[in-house]
Amino acid sequence: MSDLRTLDPETREEQRAWDYGDFPYGLEPLIMPPLDQPAVLAPPPPDLLTAYDVERTRAALELPPRATGLALPDSTDALYWFRWITGHQVTMLLWNLMGALVASIAEGEDADDRTLTDLESCTNGYTAMLQYSGSCSPEIYQALIRPRMYLQHRGFSGLWAADFAPLRRLLRGQAMPWMTGPAGARLVAAVATNRAAHEAVAARLVPAGKSLLQQSVAGTAVRPTPRTAAxxxxxxxxIRAPVGRDAVVAQLLHRVRAVALDLAANGSPSTADEILAPLRRVVADLPRFTR
Ligand code: HEM
Structure with missing residues (x-):
């Protein structure tokens, strides 16, 4: 974070309204627990997480009214790049929490209603993030986002996300034996909605419907490994470091706050509501994740 005292008054006001990254619509690194270790209780790394205050951020999700000095991006590229990266980071954090929930379900037993409901609200949060990350025009996707992923790796795929791996069967819509009762049925419905939302964003941004991975199947398709996860x-x-569940939750809140500020400044009220309502639901339930 920049030191507010060194900035001119106008920039200072803007920075106050926007409390994420070094400048409005700037990015922040995400620190996630290592792939082979679920988030456990561990002290946060000193300098990296001191900026996160869970209670303050939760309170700050009550947004200022629209058009009261909210920071605006200086270009559409800056806005949609922020949304692409930060939206995926929020998604990774939600997947991580979901992975812990799935891991907590004892072999051969039904999941309790609380766990099923938390999985449902995280799934809905992920659905909202598909809409948010993919909210750019097809032109911006083709010119700004896709070429960068392609240059990084021509087979770049969501399939490589480490935190997605333990959820693959669930999020592909396979019925799990522990998804029982009305709460189980609601989770099934949330997963179906999520899959439809993914298809819709893919069809809108890449009308031909071919992902980078599918396009490169002949020569360079790469199945998920620790290397593709990296x-x-x-x-x-x-980056992966041994951070605890509190750090996962705090980083999620910090990003949800930034998403909310972006939508207050740039979204129509109905879009902002559609995306924020499921995130607020997750935020309301977060204390359970820090038990
Ligand atoms: C908006 C953010 C997006 C997220 C978070 C995301 C996430 C994912 C994930 C997790 C998978 C693996 C699914 C599985 O194995 O069942 C996947 C696969 C896929 N995604 Fe996306 N996706 C996004 C946007 C897009 C877009 C814009 C396209 C455009 C074509 C797309 C096309 C595909 C395709 C075709 C697959 C199947 C596997 C592959 O061929 O790569 N996705 N995505």
Whole structure:
């Protein structure tokens, strides 16, 4: 974060309204627990996480009214790059929480209603992030976003995301034996909606419907490995370090706040509501994740 005292008054006001990254619509690195270790109780790395205050951020999700000095991006590229990277970071954090929930379900037993409901609200949060990350025009996707992923790796795929791996069967819509009762049925419906949202964003941004991976199947298709997970992490400014669940939650809140500020400044009220309502639901339930 820049030191507000060194900035001119106008920039200072803008920075106050925008409390993420070094400048409005700037990015932040994400620190996630290592792939082979779920988030456990561990002290946050000193300098990296002191900026996060869970209670303050939760309170700050109550947004100022629209058009009261909210920071605007200086270009559409800056806005949609912020959304692409930060939206994926929020998604990775939601997947991580979901992975812990799935891991907590005992072999051969039904999941309790609370767990199923938390999985449902995280799934809805992921659906909202598909809409948010993919909110650019097809032209911007083709000119700004896709070429960068292609240059990083021509087979770049969401399939490589480490935190997605433990959820693959669930999020592909396979019925899990522990998804029982009305809460289980609601989770099934949330997953179906999520899959439809992914298809819709893919069809809108790439009308031909071919992903980078599918396009390169003949020569360079690369199945997920720790190496492709590292490529995915690296693209989305993510490092792995032994941080605890509190750090996962705090980083999620910090980003949801930035998404909310962006939508207050740049979204129509209905779009902002559609994306923020599921995130607010997750935020309301976050204390359970820090037990
Ligand atoms: C908006 C943010 C996006 C996220 C978070 C995302 C995430 C994912 C994930 C996790 C997978 C693996 C699914 C599985 O294995 O079942 C996947 C696969 C896929 N995605 Fe996306 N996706 C996004 C946008 C897009 C876009 C814009 C396209 C455009 C074509 C796309 C096309 C595909 C395709 C075709 C697959 C199937 C596997 C592959 O061929 O790569 N996705 N995505």
């Amino acid at each position: 490529i995915f992490d690296n693209f989305f400014m993510t």
